Structure formats: structure tokens, C-alpha cells
Amino acid sequence: MCKDLMNQLQHLQRVVNHFTTEQIANNRLQLKALIFIEILHVFSAKVKKAIREEISDGKFCIMVDEARDESMKEQMAVVFRYVNAEGFVKERIYSLLSQHCLDIQNIRRQRYDGASNMRGMWNGLQALILNDCPYAYYIHLKASKQVVPISGFFLTLLFLIKIVSASCKRNEQLKVVNANDIARLINHEELETGSGLNQISTLQRPVETRWSSHFRLVSSLLRMFTPTLEVLQNIIDDAILGEHWAEAESAYESLTSFEFVFILHLEKETMDITDKLCQALQSQSQDILNAVHLVSSTKALIQKFRDDGWDGLLTTLISFCEKHSIDVPYMNARYHHYRVNIFYATIDSQLQEINHRFNEDTMELLRLSSALEPRKALKSFRSRDLCLLVKNFYPQDFTDYEKQVLEKELYHFEYNVVQDPEFKKLKSLSELCQWLVRTRNSEHYKLVYRMVRLVLTLLVSTTTTERAFSAKKVVKTNFRNKMENDLLMDSLMLYIEKDITSTFSLDSIVDDFEDLKERRVLFS
Incomplete structure (x- = not known):
């Protein structure tokens, strides 16, 4: 657990101790836990109130995104973007609009994740907001893999990572084989040498909320293709028949299939073009001028790759297959499948995504x-x-x-x-x-x-919602995977909005806690 969170929790503990008297000594631990949760809720309520006061009657936008937590529950992040009285742009994790008297007419932007379940779940909200507030422009962000062969490719890719990285032993073996392969290529003068080049590494794991991590995974697999094959072959040779053998054999066959290698190269090329835009969208601070230029250049480069990139891709691919003894099918017979169903379909999907995200x-x-x-x-x-x-x-x-x-x-x-x-x-x-x-x-x-x-309420960056999911992994871990949603929300508010919680005095927390107790007694 990070130092900042520990400091916040220690602060909470001091408040808990303030309320722990001789009257509750017999149930000290249980009551401490209950008081701890209630005081955490007080902190969360004060943070929300501070954000609400900071927004005041100003215009704002909302960002909505979702991801699974450690207990495999779908969790949603709602982020408000607004400008405070000092002219600073703020992006805050928040809760639902109606609970805090925020006027829907003040929304000037809305953004939703593009996953199919998100589109379906929030389609009604999008329509409602646009119906009541026609100037809440909807910007659609997505990272879905709509082309069927591409979707299958990424499932296979994740399966490969699972097999090769299943243990420390296999990871170390991959590094050793990678080091030997680098040394061999340098000896044959097939690799450039220099500071920072040819680092020994392992396969990069993709992060669910960061599309750029998929690009790093594809690039690392291409760079470590031979070592990955060797590790899979070692697993097959060493495995007892039926134990890990079938998985490794299936992974090896997939990795050495022409279609997998074809898509691997295709994804490397397309992601190489779009990665700079993806990185910019994940930057904490993004200026509009740069966004306009990046969108325009990315569209142009993807279109150029569609028009002129097939022959170059095929030449590189055939050379790669010959080097790794992978059978190349007779392309005239399979022309429509590879060029139309995969090459054109993938690039058109990328263009459609950017055009949808940044329409006219x-x-x-x-x-x-x-x-x-x-x-x-x-x-x-x-x-x-x-x-x-x-x-x-x-x-x-x-x-x-x-x-x-x-x-x-x-x-x-x-x-x-x-x-x-x-x-x-x-x-x-x-x-x-x-x-x-x-x-x-x-x-x-x-x-x-x-x-x-x-x-300044324009939504260009996607960082804050991703930061919320990163924080969720710190707060709700494998050891605390039964945390309820309310407790998770309160914990995240305390963890993420440290700059606000640091301004609260101990006396103000005590006063709010006493008010909470008095209200409960009054209405009980």
C-alpha cells in the first residue's frame, strides 16, 4: 500500500481512537472497523461537497468508463471536468448527477467508453442528456476489436502470454533464450548496437484500460518471436503427456500459423501509425491544437497505408515466414480473405473508429x-x-x-x-x-x-478515468476483493483526491461524524 494512502488511513485511525471509549471496550475491534468505515464515508462526503462547491453553477463535462475489479465486478468511473474560480482545469472522480443537485443543462460534453456493454448500458443516458441538453456533444471513445479474425488473434495472443509467462521459471528461460538470440544476431551483424539498444526483456502484458499496451505486446512478440518459439518447444518437450502439453502444443501451432503471423505484422503497422495519437489521448494535459494536428496526420497515414501498404507488408511477411520456416499459402487463392477480409477490414475499422471519435x-x-x-x-x-x-x-x-x-x-x-x-x-x-x-x-x-x-471542458485526454481504475487496483486487491461498492467508492475518493482531503482538519471530521450520529439517532 502506498505511503500517501497509509498516511490517510493513519489519520483516520486517530479519529477512530478519539471515539473509542471504555463503553465499547468489549467490542473494540468490531466497533473500530464500523467507525472506520463511517469516518471514511464522512471523508468521502466532504470531498464530494468540496467538488460540488468548486463546480458551483459552472459548465462541466462528464467522462464515463468501465472496467472489471479484482472480484470480476464491472465498476464504473464517472469523472467531471470543469474550470475552477482560479482558472485551473480540474478532473475529479465523482458520483451520479442527481444525488448532488448538478444541473444537466450545464453539461457541455459527454464521453463514454466504446465497449459494446458500455454502449448498450449507457445508450439511454446519452440520449437523455442530448435530448435535454443538445449542446452536450457526445465524443465516442473505443478500443474494440470488431473484425472477427482480429478478435480471435488477440484472444490467441493473451493465451500465448498466459502459457509463456505462467511461472518465474518460464520467464527466466525466455530472458536467457532472448539474450542468446540477441548475441547471435549481433555476431551476424543483423542488429545495431549502442546505448539503450537490445535490452533483454520479456513479453509485455496488455493493460485493459490502455490500448497502447497492446502495441507494446505486439512489438515485443515480434522482437522475441524466436525465443518465444523455443520456450514453447521446451515446454512441449518437458511436459508430461496431458499436463501442459496440449496447451503448449496449441500455442505453438497458433504462433507458427500464417494467419497469426500475418495479423501480427498488420497490427504492428497499424498500431505504429495510431500509437502517437493514443499516447496523446492518454496524456494528463493535452492542447487542442496538437489534437487537431494528430488526428489529421493519423487519418492521412492510415489511408496511405491502406492505399499503398499491401505490397510492402506482404514482402516483409514472406521474408519473416521464410526465416522462421512458416508455410506461406498460395496468395492468389487466398487473396480475398487476407487482403479484403483482414487487411482492408482492419484498416477500415481503424478509420471508422477515428472518424466516429472525431467526426466533422x-x-x-x-x-x-x-x-x-x-x-x-x-x-x-x-x-x-x-x-x-x-x-x-x-x-x-x-x-x-x-x-x-x-x-x-x-x-x-x-x-x-x-x-x-x-x-x-x-x-x-x-x-x-x-x-x-x-x-x-x-x-x-x-x-x-x-x-x-x-x-477547456473539451474532452481530449482519457487519463483520469484510467487513473481511477489504476487506483482501484491499489484499493481493491486480491486480499480485499470482497469490498462492497460503497466502501470502494469512499476509499477511492480518499485515495484519488488527496489534494482535497489534505485540507480537512481533524476537528471538521469529528464535527461531521458527530452530526452523522445525531441524525441517525434523530431518525431511528
Whole structure:
């Protein structure tokens, strides 16, 4: 358990001890546990209240994602993104809207995971929000493997990892074989040498919430293909018939099949193109301008690979198969299956995913919003685009009169603020927002400041929901896998929102705990 969590729990323990009197000495441990849970709930309630007060009546967006916990239950993370009074962008783990009097009309963005169960489960909520609040633009994020051969490939890939990494002995064996293979390739001058190159490693395990980890897995398997084959062969040779033999034999046959190797190379190429965008979407801080450029370049590169990449892929693949003695089928007879059913289908699925995630409306929203980026504004201040941004995407947030005034305010903003030497030092929209508050320009240019706050709710990064699931693995472990949902939520609030919980005094926790007890006595 991490040091921060231990400090928080020790703080809770001191509060528990405060309430442990001689009257409860006979059931000390049980009552301590109950009081511990109740005080944890007090902490969680205070965190939620602090977040609610910080949001106030401002606009916000919600991110919803799901993943399984240690007890194989589906758990959902709900994250709010908003700008606080000091101009700082905040992303907070939260609970449901209606429980905390948050106005659905203030939602300006919604994002859901793209897994099929998530789409089905939350489809009604998406429709409800869009029906009541048409400007809560829906951005769909997904990492699903919709092409049937690709889905089968990843299932086989996970099976391979399970077999090869089933024990410390097999992992060490893989490293030894890998080291010998690297030495052999260097001797034959088939590998470059240098600092940081040719590191001895093992196969990378994929992380459920991080799609980039699948790219690392595919890359590591290609790099360690020969050592992996050798380890599987050793398992087959050493296994008693029926014990691990069948699994290893099945894994070996899959690994040496042409279709598996074909998809392995195809996924390596496509993921190599999309990985930079995936990494950017998982960055804690992501500027809109960079997102627009990355989406455009990723689309262009994937389309280029679809148009011109088949021959190069096939040449590389055949050379690889010859090197590892893998039979290559007569391609004319299997042309439609490999080129149409797998190659085209996989790339088209990737393009469809990006186009769905960043459709024309979303790209136009991002393009117009990028006019507020300091670097872009210094080169050319696009006041007309900012007026279009308000007119087309935020009509409910500005009155007709304010839309008329906005053009003049932008004119003064361009000559009085953009030309300020301090403005030229700003590197991002979030820095601009904080600077406007700090210099009180947010009061002089209220409409521009309102635009900046609205744009900062745009969802580009996926980091916070993934951080919530990483925290869940710390809080709910194999040894604490029976934790109920309420206790899990309260624990996560305490663990994740440390900056808020650190501001609470012991006296305030004691007071809230006493109020809780008094209310329970009153209504019992």
C-alpha cells in the first residue's frame, strides 16, 4: 500500500481512537472497523461537497468508463471536468448527477467508453442528456476489436502470454533464450548496437484500460518471436503427456500459423501509425491544437497505408515466414480473405473508429476552438472563427446581445491582451485561463473568458478515468476483493483526491461524524 494512502488511513485511525471509549471496550475491534468505515464515508462526503462547491453553477463535462475489479465486478468511473474560480482545469472522480443537485443543462460534453456493454448500458443516458441538453456533444471513445479474425488473434495472443509467462521459471528461460538470440544476431551483424539498444526483456502484458499496451505486446512478440518459439518447444518437450502439453502444443501451432503471423505484422503497422495519437489521448494535459494536428496526420497515414501498404507488408511477411520456416499459402487463392477480409477490414475499422471519435462537427469544434490557443493567436488572431464558435456550438451560453458585443470585445482583446509581452509567454489554453484570472483580465473581457472556460471542458485526454481504475487496483486487491461498492467508492475518493482531503482538519471530521450520529439517532 502506498505511503500517501497509509498516511490517510493513519489519520483516520486517530479519529477512530478519539471515539473509542471504555463503553465499547468489549467490542473494540468490531466497533473500530464500523467507525472506520463511517469516518471514511464522512471523508468521502466532504470531498464530494468540496467538488460540488468548486463546480458551483459552472459548465462541466462528464467522462464515463468501465472496467472489471479484482472480484470480476464491472465498476464504473464517472469523472467531471470543469474550470475552477482560479482558472485551473480540474478532473475529479465523482458520483451520479442527481444525488448532488448538478444541473444537466450545464453539461457541455459527454464521453463514454466504446465497449459494446458500455454502449448498450449507457445508450439511454446519452440520449437523455442530448435530448435535454443538445449542446452536450457526445465524443465516442473505443478500443474494440470488431473484425472477427482480429478478435480471435488477440484472444490467441493473451493465451500465448498466459502459457509463456505462467511461472518465474518460464520467464527466466525466455530472458536467457532472448539474450542468446540477441548475441547471435549481433555476431551476424543483423542488429545495431549502442546505448539503450537490445535490452533483454520479456513479453509485455496488455493493460485493459490502455490500448497502447497492446502495441507494446505486439512489438515485443515480434522482437522475441524466436525465443518465444523455443520456450514453447521446451515446454512441449518437458511436459508430461496431458499436463501442459496440449496447451503448449496449441500455442505453438497458433504462433507458427500464417494467419497469426500475418495479423501480427498488420497490427504492428497499424498500431505504429495510431500509437502517437493514443499516447496523446492518454496524456494528463493535452492542447487542442496538437489534437487537431494528430488526428489529421493519423487519418492521412492510415489511408496511405491502406492505399499503398499491401505490397510492402506482404514482402516483409514472406521474408519473416521464410526465416522462421512458416508455410506461406498460395496468395492468389487466398487473396480475398487476407487482403479484403483482414487487411482492408482492419484498416477500415481503424478509420471508422477515428472518424466516429472525431467526426466533422467535433473537428470543426476543435478547429474553431484552437483560435484561442496563445501560440495560434500570436500568429493570426481569428476573431471571426471565435464568433462562429459561439454561434454554432455555444448558442445557449451567450445572449443575442452578448453575441453582438463579443465582436467588439475580441477587437480590444486582440490589441490590448494578445500584444501584451506576458501573453507571449503563455504556451497553452489552460495557462491563458489562469493568467486571465491572475491579471483580472477575466473581469475586463468576460465574454472571452467565458469562451476559454467552455473550451477547456473539451474532452481530449482519457487519463483520469484510467487513473481511477489504476487506483482501484491499489484499493481493491486480491486480499480485499470482497469490498462492497460503497466502501470502494469512499476509499477511492480518499485515495484519488488527496489534494482535497489534505485540507480537512481533524476537528471538521469529528464535527461531521458527530452530526452523522445525531441524525441517525434523530431518525431511528
